[in-house]
Amino acid sequence: MIDSAVVSATQEVAITWLAQDRRVVQGLLVEVEGSAPLPVGAMMVIDDEGNIEGSITGGCVEGAVVSEAEDLLQNQSSPSRAKLLRYGISDELAGTVGLMCGGIVHILVSELSGEVAAVERAVLEEHAAGRPAAVATMIDGPTAGARLAVIEDEIVGSLRSTD
Numbered sequence: 001m002i003d004s005a006v007v008s009a010t011q012e013v014a015i016t017w018l019a020q021d022r023r024v025v026q027g028l029l030v031e032v033e034g035s036a037p038l039p040v041g042a043m044m045v046i047d048d049e050g051n052i053e054g055s056i057t058g059g060c061v062e063g064a065v066v067s068e069a070e071d072l073l074q075n076q077s078s079p080s081r082a083k084l085l086r087y088g089i090s091d092e093l094a095g096t097v098g099l100m101c102g103g104i105v106h107i108l109v110s111e112l113s114g115e116v117a118a119v120e121r122a123v124l125e126e127h128a129a130g131r132p133a134a135v136a137t138m139i140d141g142p143t144a145g146a147r148l149a150v151i152e153d154e155i156v157g158s159l160r161s162t163d
Contacts, residue, residue, distance in 0.1 A: 006042075006054060006055055007041075007042065007043070007054075008128070009053065009054075010043055010044065010045060010053050010054030010055075011043075011124045011127060011128055012128060013045060013053040013054075014026070014043075014045045014053070014112075014120070014121075014124055015121060015124050015125055015128065017045065017047050017051075018112060018117050018120065018121040018124075019121065022047045022048065022049070023047060023048040023073055023111065023113065024045055024046070024047050024048075024111070024112045024113075024117070025045070025046045025047075025068075025069035025072050025073060025109060025110065025111050025112070026043055026044070026045050026108075026109070026110055026112050026120070027043060027044045027045075027046070027054075027056050027062075027065040027066075027068075027069065027107050027108070027109050028041075028042075028043045028056070028107065028108045028109075028110070028137070029041065029042040029043065029056045029057070029105055029106075029107055030084075030106050030107065030108050030137070030139050031105070031106035032103055032104070032105055032106075033088070033103055033104040033105075033106075034088075034103030034104060035103040036057060036103045036105050037057060037058035037060075038055065038056060038057060038058060042054070042055060042056045042057075043056060044056050044062065044065065045112075046065075046066055046069040046070070046073075048073045052066060056105070056107060057087075057105055060087070061087045061105065061107070064085070064087065065085070065107060065109055068083060068085060068109045069109055072109065072110075072111050073111070081110060081111040081113065081116075081145055082108060082109065082110035082111070082138075082144035082145030083108075083109050083110070083144070084106060084107070084108055084109075084139050084140050084144065085106070085107045085108075085109060086104060086105070086106050086107075087104065087105050087107070088103060088104030088105065106139075108137065108139050108144070108145065110144065110145030111145070115146075115147075115157055115158065116145055116146060116147050116157070118156075118157070119135065119147040119148070119149050119156050119157035120135075120147060122149060122151055122156055123135045123147075123149045123151065126151055131151075131152075133149055133150065133151045134149060134150045135147055135148070135149040135150075136148045136149075136159065138159050143159060143160060146158065146159045146160065147159070
């Protein structure tokens, strides 16, 4: 996870919302091809009350991510609680439309619920406390969004299911 004031504020909000058992969707920057204003690991969280915290691209695609998050939160019957999104523009074209960078970003938009919420909260709490923790997140396939973490030599979570 990256260290910045925005990331710290976002992780604190995410920890609070998850502790309050709110329905939360996370947009997580999982891959960058070319250039992007923020590194892999940047995130934003959206709750079912319309609150938004964080940034993944400095503003270029946040609106689209919020729309995807709202769709996940409204469509509870959807079989998948996660979606991998891809947004991009060439460096050359970016300059012509006034963007500071081009590149392609891959963003995992996933609802943090059940075991996934517990794993994410545990990892965020460890990071906020300055302790090491590692997390693996399935970014595609039928278990997209599932998480497995290693915290103090203990394995938390499973990559087999998303709930």
